[in-house]
Structures are given as structure tokens and as C-alpha cells.
Amino acid sequence: MRILKLFIISCIITGMSISPSFSQEKSDEEKKAEYTYREIVVKEKREQANTVSIITDEEVKKSTKTDLIGVVNENVPSFYTGNRGVMGYGVASSQSAKMTIRGMGLSSWGPTTGFPILFNGIDTTATVWSHPVADIFSMKNIERIEVFHGPQPVLFGSTALAGAINVVTKRQEKDGYQTTLSASYGSFNTTDDYIHHMGKIGILDYGVSYNYMWTDGHREEEIDGKEYTSQYRSNNGTARLGLQMGENFYASLTGYVMDMNIHDPGPENRATDAEDLEIFDILRSGVSVSIHNSFKILEGYIQAYSNQGTHEATNPVTSEKWYKHVDSARLVKIQETLQKVIPGNRLTVGYEYKKYGGEIEKTSGTLMDEEYLTDNSAYGLMEQQLGFIILSGGARYTDNSEYGGYTAYQGGIIVNPTKTTKIYTSAAKGFTIPGIRYRYNPNSPGGFIDENTDLEPEINIVYEAGIEQMILEVLTVELIGYRVHAENKIVPVFPPPPPAKFDNLEDDIEYDGMEASLKLSFKNAGLRASYSYIDHEYDDEDGEKQILSYVPKHKAVFGGYVEFWRLSVSVNGEYVKTIWHDYSADEKLDDYLVFNAKIAFSIFEGVEAFVNLNNITDQDYATFIRDGGEYTMPGFHVLGGASATF
Numbered sequence: 126m127r128i129l130k131l132f133i134i135s136c137i138i139t140g141m142s143i144s145p146s147f148s149q150e151k152s153d154e155e156k157k158a159e160y161t162y163r164e165i166v167v168k169e170k171r172e173q174a175n176t177v178s179i180i181t182d183e184e185v186k187k188s189t190k191t192d193l194i195g196v197v198n199e200n201v202p203s204f205y206t207g208n209r210g211v212m213g214y215g216v217a218s219s220q221s222a223k224m225t226i227r228g229m230g231l232s233s234w235g236p237t238t239g240f241p242i243l244f245n246g247i248d249t250t251a252t253v254w255s256h257p258v259a260d261i262f263s264m265k266n267i268e269r270i271e272v273f274h275g276p277q278p279v280l281f282g283s284t285a286l287a288g289a290i291n292v293v294t295k296r297q298e299k300d301g302y303q304t305t306l307s308a309s310y311g312s313f314n315t316t317d318d319y320i321h322h323m324g325k326i327g328i329l330d331y332g333v334s335y336n337y338m339w340t341d342g343h344r345e346e347e348i349d350g351k352e353y354t355s356q357y358r359s360n361n362g363t364a365r366l367g368l369q370m371g372e373n374f375y376a377s378l379t380g381y382v383m384d385m386n387i388h389d390p391g392p393e394n395r396a397t398d399a400e401d402l403e404i405f406d407i408l409r410s411g412v413s414v415s416i417h418n419s420f421k422i423l424e425g426y427i428q429a430y431s432n433q434g435t436h437e438a439t440n441p442v443t444s445e446k447w448y449k450h451v452d453s454a455r456l457v458k459i460q461e462t463l464q465k466v467i468p469g470n471r472l473t474v475g476y477e478y479k480k481y482g483g484e485i486e487k488t489s490g491t492l493m494d495e496e497y498l499t500d501n502s503a504y505g506l507m508e509q510q511l512g513f514i515i516l517s518g519g520a521r522y523t524d525n526s527e528y529g530g531y532t533a534y535q536g537g538i539i540v541n542p543t544k545t546t547k548i549y550t551s552a553a554k555g556f557t558i559p560g561i562r563y564r565y566n567p568n569s570p571g572g573f574i575d576e577n578t579d580l581e582p583e584i585n586i587v588y589e590a591g592i593e594q595m596i597l598e599v600l601t602v603e604l605i606g607y608r609v610h611a612e613n614k615i616v617p618v619f620p621p622p623p624p625a626k627f628d629n630l631e632d633d634i635e636y637d638g639m640e641a642s643l644k645l646s647f648k649n650a651g652l653r654a655s656y657s658y659i660d661h662e663y664d665d666e667d668g669e670k671q672i673l674s675y676v677p678k679h680k681a682v683f684g685g686y687v688e689f690w691r692l693s694v695s696v697n698g699e700y701v702k703t704i705w706h707d708y709s710a711d712e713k714l715d716d717y718l719v720f721n722a723k724i725a726f727s728i729f730e731g732v733e734a735f736v737n738l739n740n741i742t743d744q745d746y747a748t749f750i751r752d753g754g755e756y757t758m759p760g761f762h763v764l765g766g767a768s769a770t771f
Contacts, residue, residue, distance in 0.1 A: 164246045164293045166280065167271050172508075174517050174537025175551040175589060176274040176605050176640070182295065185267045187686055187695040189721040189737040191317045191338060191764075193262035193270060193292060194222065199697050199721075201272050202657035202680050203227045203640050205704075206259065207714075207748035209756040211313050211340045213357035213387050214259040216405055217438060217448075222259035223749070226274055227638055228659045228676040229287030229585055229609060232256070239287035239557065239585075240273075245294055245365065245379040247411040247430045250284060252481035253452040253493075255560035258434070261383045261409055263361050265307070266321040266334045268295045274640070275587045275607065276555020278533035279504050279519040282477065286557040286585050294363060294379075296332055297325040309766025311737070315340040317764065328369040336361040343759035346390040353390035353402055353441060360384045373419055380412035388441070392754030402441050409434035425461030425473075445488060452483030452561075462506075469510035477502040482561050496565050499526040500558065515539040525558045531582050545595040555585045563615055563627045581629050584612040591640075599647060605640045632665045636673070654683040675714075678703035691727040696720065706750040717746035728767075736765040 167177050178201045190196045191212060198206050206224040209215050214222035216236070225231055230239030236256040241248045244264075250257050270292055277285040297303060302324035309317045316339050323332035342355030365379040387405040413430035431453065438448040460475035482497030504521035518536030525531070537551030559580040566577060591605035611634040618628045642655035657680045661673040679702040686695035698720045706712040720742055725735040739762050747755035 164243075164291070165269065165271070166291050170593075171541055171547050172515060172539065174515070174539050174549055175535070175553065176591060178272040178274070180270040180272070182267055182269065185265075185270070187684075187693075187723060188697060189723050189739055189764075191263060192260070193264070193267065194224070194259045197270060197272055197290065199682055199684075199699060200655075201226075201274075202642070202655040202682050203274055203638070203659070204272060205675065205677055205680060205701070207675060207756075208758060209389075209749055210355045210357065211315055211343050211759050211762065212317075212338055213340075213355075213359070213385070215387055215389055216258060216260075216407070216436070217403065223675040224257075224259065225673075225676055226272070226288040227587075227607065227609065227657075228636065228661055228673050229275075229587075229611070231673075231675060232615070238560070239284075240289050241281055241284040242290045242292065243281075244292050244363075244381055244411065245413060246415070246428060247379070247381070247413045247432055248284065248454065248456070249381075249409070249411060249432055250454070251409070251434055251436070251452050252432075252454045252561060253450050253483040253485060254562050255284075255557075258407065258409060260359060260385050260387070260407070261361075261381075262292065263336055263338055263359055263383075264292075264294070264334060264363050264381070265319045265336055266295045266305075266323075266332065266363065268293045274605075275589060276533075276535065276553040276585050278553065278555050279506055279521050279535055282479075282502055282504075282521060283500065283523055283556060283558045283582075286555045286583060294332065294334075294365065295321075295323060296365065296367065297323040297330050300325050300327065303770065305768060305770045307766060307768035309735075309764050311764030312762035313341050313343050313759070315762075315764055317766075330367040330369075332363075332365045334361075334363045342388065342390075343762070344390055344393075344757070346393070348391075348402070349442075351442075354388055355390050356386075356388040358386045375417045375419075377415045377417070378413070380410065382408075382410040384408050392749075392751045392756050394754040404439045404441050406437045406439070407434065422465050423461060423463055425459070427460075428456075428458045430456050447488045448486070450483055450485040452481075454479065454481040456480075467509075471506075471508050473506035475504050475506075477504075493561075493565050496561060498561060498564065500524070513541045515541070523556075523558060527564060527578055528558050528580065528582070531556055531558060545598075547593040548591075549593075550588075550590040552586070552588050555587070557583045559583075559615060559627075566626050577626055580615060580627065581613045583614055583629075586610040586612075599645060601642075601644045601646075603640075603642045606637070607639070608635070608637050610635050634663050634673075636660045636663055649688040650686065652683075652685040654681070656681045672705050674705055674707060676704065677701045693725040693727075694722070696722045701748075712750050712753075714748060714750065715746040717744050717748075718742075719744050719746070731771050732767070732769045734765075734767045736763060738763055 167173055180200050185196050188196045197204055204226050206222050223231055224237040230237050232238040238255045241250055242257040249261055273289045275288055277289045281289045304322045307319050319336040321334040338359045340357050344355045346353045361383050363381045368376045385407045389403045391402055411432040415426050415428035417426040433453040436450050439446045456479045458477045462473040464471045479500045480497055484495050485493040500523050502523040506519045508517040520534040522532045533554045533556045535553035540548040564577050587609050589607035593603040595601050614630040615627050616630050638659040640657050645652040659676055661676045661678055663671055665671050681700040684697035700718045702716045704714045706714055719740055722738040725733050727733045743761040747757045749756040
């Protein structure tokens with residue numbers, strides 16, 4: 126009956142198309158070139174009913190950041206994450222990558238659990254703990270990054286409570302080959318080296334890349350007469366293979382592997398002893414295979430992917446490997462879009478099956494042995510263009526093996542009175558079905574529990590309205606306002622009475638926010654500035670003031686670049702004000718203003734030398750607190766090198 130219900134819903138449900146494209150008829154050559162599949166979701170921002178930021182490969186290249194999460198943080202004002210060093214974010218108790226979008230995304234027990242990060246369509250979430258691992262994303266072969274602001278339940282499902290990040294890698298467009306080599310060295314014995322090669326031979330295209338990162342770290346902590354550092358190492362590899370099968374089908378195989386070693390020396394002025402120090406060894410990988418079809422009135426794909434990881438933690442004092450977990454996720458997805466049957470209409474239906482879970486071991490024994498949950502989802506998407514107005518709406522139904530069925534929705538109205546003006550409003554109900562961490566509660570002080578089946582999904586309902594205006598084809602201005610209503614937040618409930626477990630918070634959380642941005646672009650120069658305001662305070666059921674942890678009330682990001690002769694100079698900045706670690710404990714994080722710059726010189730065509738200047742003003746600040754102590758960020762530091770493309 127469940128499968129029948131899913132099938133019926135997938136056929137009759139209407140929904141919001143996040144990636145439709147209403148355009149004029151194209152030539153056969155244009156259609157053929159356009160068909161070669163991309164994992165891009167947003168084809169045209171003017172037809173996107175909610176806010177999305179697009180970060181291009183040029184913006185990634187101009188950044189001084191060595192990882193994609195840093196690039197996103199530098200370009201998207203409503204996105205925020207803490208940091209802990211020159212490289213690397215950390216996990217577990219050093220989980221400084223507390224990522225939020227518009228104040229949403231953090232779980233009550235620490236890490237990010239509110240949005241997926243996808244690599245060429247693969248959801249990279251570590252499914253035992255229901256959170257992405259920020260350190261995975263150091264690859265350099267990036268075509269674009271799409272950052273969705275707010276819930277995205279229809280296309281991305283249960284994990285997209287706060288939004289989504291979609292990473293798309295480069296692919297060779299024309300017959301031929303291209304190789305990029307880069308090597309660098311800088312402060313704290315830091316290096317970031319990579320090679321990327323891609324090619325196309327007739328109907329076959331391919332790409333491979335490898336990235337090596339190392340730093341001794343900027344901190345050395347002496348505890349009981351022994352030095353502990355913030356050393357970090359990562360090896361990252363990606364590969365993709367595409368095959369054009371006639372004019373109507375395209376097959377794609379893509380994958381990644383990431384091996385990292387993270388040393389956590391603990392915070393400065395720590396309140397605990399050396400027994401809490403940790404070294405993490407993490408190996409994660411994923412592979413996806415898909416077949417895409419494209420006909421005059423029908424286009425879509427079938428995709429299957431696997432994502433898995435092994436996480437180990439060692440105490441550097443005792444050399445004891447005290448923790449290990451293995452997690453995995455398997456997904457099969459079918460999606461088809463019917464278009465042009467009715468003028469201005471696109472109808473998409475899809476079905477998705479996902480199985481996820483894993484096992485956890487500690488020195489005290491197995492905490493969780495091979496536990497899995499499964500989701501069956503059906504979704505529908507529809508958009509209708511009526512002159513300069515686009516109406517959209519959609520929904521997804523998910524049936525979970527433990528928590529039953531749940532429906533979420535999103536929809537909106539877009540008005541494009543001119544080619545340079547977009548006015549829009551939307552509403553979305555995002556949801557997160559309780560994951561393995563909540564269902565089995567393996568880290569409870571009371572021990573393993575198998576009784577959390579009465580939990581309700583977390584819900585975020587977001588309303589937003591905005592306007593985007595282009596002026597003289599060089600200046601783009603955007604202004605957005607939104608309201609967030611959160612229900613059923615899952616929180617740990619500690620004894621008495623034992624044992625501890627998770628429960629839904631009775632209080633609803635409501636707050637407002639706004640975003641503003643402008644971008645000025647010329648041929649050889651440009652400026653950008655964006656600002657986010659989040660009213661992160663709210664009252665609980667007792668009328669007491671609470672605050673959203675790791676959510677800045679004010680954040681501004683800005684930058685500019687200029688190119689002349691053989692020289693390119695770019696400057697980026699970030700300003701953060703009024704952000705708290707834990708309001709009730711009165712632990713306020715530093716306000717800070719940080720400037721970074723990159724200078725590149727073209728020695729000859731395809732070869733350039735560069736230097737990254739980080740924290741130019743030597744700002745003293747910290748973005749993460751643990752055990753009452755701060756993880757102070759590095760002062761002024763540099764990374765210089767050279768790259769060649771041929």
C-alpha cells in the first residue's frame with residue numbers, strides 16, 4: 126500500500142520547479158550542446174522563486190580560501206561557519222564548522238544537521254551523525270557552487286531543513302585536453318598543491334583531479350610537559366566519466382575520495398586536562414552513476430549513488446584509539462519532466478529510495494551495531510508562466526521506516542515586469558525526519574537506547590519576499606526579507622530520570638531576517654558587497670530571552686578585483702558582530718573584521734605566480750569556544766605559489 130500511495134502521489138502532486146527554463150527555440154547545435162548533462166540545479170535565477178547564490182569558478186579562483194566552505198562563507202552573507210586554524214574545521218568535540226544558513230541548520234547537540242552538501246549530485250552527509258563533513262570540500266576543479274537560502278524540501282528532501290549547497294565540477298566542453306598544475310608554500314609550513322586534468326574525445330569526456338593539503342598549524346599547546354599542535358593533512362581525489370549515447374541519452378559516472386588527519390590541541394586557557402585531546406583520521410568516498418534522457422517534450426534521469434565513510438579518533442596522550450564509526454548511504458532516484466505540452470508549463474515527478482546508517486564502536490564496546498533507516502519519497506514539481514508572471518508550487522511525501530509518512534511543500538510567485546527586474550515571494554515548509562543519532566541515541570550518558578520512535582520531524586516554515594534589479598547591465602542590487610518559524614526542534618533530555626534520550630522541544634522559535642547585496646561588474650574590474658541581519662533572539666515558553674548559538678546578528682562580506690596588464694589583484698573582507706556560543710552561559714564570541722587579498726602575476730600565457738595574504742591587519746579573534754576556552758585564529762599569514770594550465 127505504501128508503494129501504491131507513493132506512486133499515486135507522484136502522479137497527481139503538483140509542485141515547484143526549482144530549475145525550469147522558459148526560453149526561445151534553439152538551433153539543433155545549441156540543443157545538442159545544452160543537453161550534455163550538468164548537475165546544475167538553477168539554470169536561470171530569474172525563474173527561481175526563492176533566494177539562491179551562485180559562486181562561479183572565477184570567484185573561487187580569486188578567493189584566498191583553500192576550501193569550498195571558506196569560499197561560501199566569504200561570498201554569502203547569510204551563511205556562517207566558525208573555524209579553528211589555518212586549514213581544517215574539525216569534527217566531534219572540536220566541531221568548529223558550525224554551519225548555518227539564515228540562522229538555521231545547527232542541531233541542539235552541536236554540529237550542522239540542517240542542510241546537505243552535494244558533490245555532483247552525491248549527498249556527502251555522514252549519516253550516523255546526520256551532518257556533512259566540511260573538510261571534504263577542498264577540491265579545486267569547480268565550475269560553480271549553488272547555495273540555496275532556506276528550506277528546499279521538494280528537490281532535496283528531508284535533509285534540506287535550512288537550505289542546500291550544490292557543488293558542480295568542471296568538464297571539458299570541446300574535443301581536446303586541458304591540464305592544470307599548482308604548487309604553493311607559506312606560513313606554518315603550509316602547502317596546497319593540486320593537479321586537474323580533463324579531456325573530450327568525440328562522445329567521451331572525462332576528468333580527474335588530486336589535491337594535497339598540509340599545515341603544521343599555527344598553535345602549539347604544552348600540556349604536562351608535552352607539545353600538541355593543530356597539524357592538518359588531507360588528500361582529495363575526484364573523477365568523472367561521461368558518454369554521449371546518440372542525441373537522446375547521456376551516461377555519467379562520478380566519484381570522490383577524501384583522506385584527512387586532523388589534530389586538535391584543544392582550546393587555549395582550557396578548563397579540562399589532556400585526556401580530552403583528539404586526533405581524527407577520516408576516510409570518506411562516494412560514487413554515482415546516472416543515465417539522462419532528453420527528448421522534445423520529456424527529459425530526466427535515473428541516478429544511483431553510494432556515500433560512505435570511516436571515522437576514527439585517537440587520544441594522543443595514551444595513543445588509544447577510543448572511537449570508530451562506519452556509515453553509509455545508498456540512494457536510487459528517478460525524475461522526469463514533461464514540458465511544452467501546455468505553453469509555458471513544466472511538470473516534474475520523481476521517486477527516491479534511500480537507505481542510511483552504520484555502526485559505532487568505542488573502547489568500552491560496540492555502541493551501535495549495524496542500524497539503518499530507509500526513506501521512500503515521491504515529489505511533484507510544476508511551474509506555469511503567464512506572461513511576465515510565473516506561478517509555482519510543489520510538495521514531497523516521505524515515508525520513513527521508523528517514523529512513518531510526512532509531507533512538506535514549497536511554492537512562490539515571480540513577477541518579471543522587465544528583463545532587468547525580478548520581484549518574488551515564496552513560502553516553504555522544510556523538514557528533517559529524525560536520523561540515526563536521534564533514533565538510537567548511542568552517545569547517551571545512560572547508554573544505548575532503542576525507544577525514540579515517538580519523535581516528530583523538525584520543521585522550519587520560512588516566508589520570504591525580495592526584489593532584484595539590474596541597472597545599466599553592470600550593477601545588480603538585491604533586497605530580501607524573511608521570517609522563520611521553527612517547530613519540534615530535537616534536543617537532548619538529561620536525567621533525572623535516567624536514561625537520557627532525545628525529545629522534541631515544546632517551544633516554537635520565531636525570528637526575522639533580511640539580506641541586501643550589490644554587485645558591480647566591468648570587463649577588468651568589479652565590486653561586491655552583501656549584508657545579513659538576523660534577529661537571533663527569541664522568548665521561550667517561560668518568557669525568558671534565548672538566543673540562537675553561532676548565528677551572527679550582523680554579517681557583511683565584501684570584495685573587489687582589478688586586472689591590468691599581467692597583474693590581477695583581489696581583496697575580500699568579512700565583518701561579524703554580535704555572535705554567541707551559549708547565551709545562557711554568557712559566552713560571547715569576538716566581533717571581528719578580517720581582510721584577505723590575492724595578487725597574481727601572469728608570467729606568460731597559462732602560467733602565473735600568486736600570493737595569498739590572509740588576515741592582513743593581524744586581527745586577534747576566535748570563532749569557536751570549547752570547554753570554556755577559545756580556538757584563536759591565526760594572525761597575518763601568507764601562501765605563495767605558481768600554477769600552469771596547458
